[in-house]
Amino acid sequence: MKPPSPLAWLARLGWLNFVLTNRIPRRTVTRLMGWLSKQESEPLVAFLRAVWGAFAPLDLSDAAPDEYRSLHAIFTRRLREGARPICPDPHHFVSPCDALIGATGRVTQGQMLQAKGMAYPLAELLDDAELAASFEGGIYVTLRLTSVMYHRVHAPRDCLVEGVVHHQGDTWNVNPPALARVAHLFCKNERAVLKCRDRADSRLFLIIPVAAITVAALRLRCVPHLLNQRYRGTRKFICNEAYGRGDELGWFEHGSTVIVIVPPGWRLVSGGGNSAATVRMGEPLLRQNDAILQQAQDD
DSSP states (O other): OOOOOHHHHHHHSHHHHHHHHHSSOHHHHHHHHHHHHTOOOHHHHHHHHHHHHHHSOOOOTTBOOOOOOSHHHHHTOOBOTTSSOOOOOTTEEEOSSOEEEEEEEEOBTTEEEEETTEEEEHHHHHTOHHHHHTTTTOEEEEEEOOTTSOOEEEOSSSEEEEEEEEEOOBOOOOSHHHHTTSTTHHHHBOEEEEEEEETTTOOEEEEEEEOBTTBOEEEETTSSSOEETTSOSEEEEEEEEEEOTTOEEEEESSOOEEEEEEOSSEEEOSGGGOTTOEEOTTSEEEEEOHHHHHHHHHO
């Protein structure tokens, strides 16, 4: 039997994991990692990949061919053609990314779960009480990307991205030990709120990429600027760009979290609500409730 990786051993010691990945200068480490990842040096990349591989296995078999002259090139890699079939069923909402399914549930009295026994207000996450109220009774899914996963984010439905709001913030780790210890963590971290209009029923759904330590840069195709910590405050962008199901929306510089929020009328189908179940981009994540489907057929 293969011995556990150092990362697996560290994961068993939640308090130590939390201390080592959070009680450090998070912004400084994040900027240093951003600089280091872009250095094009074969010996450096080989060394960093060896260190990385000791903690988590990296599989590039489904990636498009590339020389990978930097870690950044690995983090932002593209997939080879056909590596992620997109579910064609129009009644499904597909996963926008490869991820581990974290907290899921229904928005109740404006609250969502970060971890067991740890709730946070949707209005604080969005910094918009009116928008948050419009999703009361809707479904949320937290999707956590690990460092070795494919890091690009895709459209889960045929939709129009109407706007993006970028909130500058912290870079707490978003792994389970941190989620169980830092209240309102997602509301504290840097994040972007993508307001997406479903072209099938004209209702809004939200895709919210959340930054983390070593991951504080997000590139979106509908925004002309790199979204990172060099800007202070909140920025709002009007986009109005159309995307088909599976089209690429953008990418993280590394791994982090994507929170999906949909209005009432959907139910979770991927992972069965089990924490740490894996879903891949393009696989069914949510399905319209039977009552909604029947109403659409009657109409």
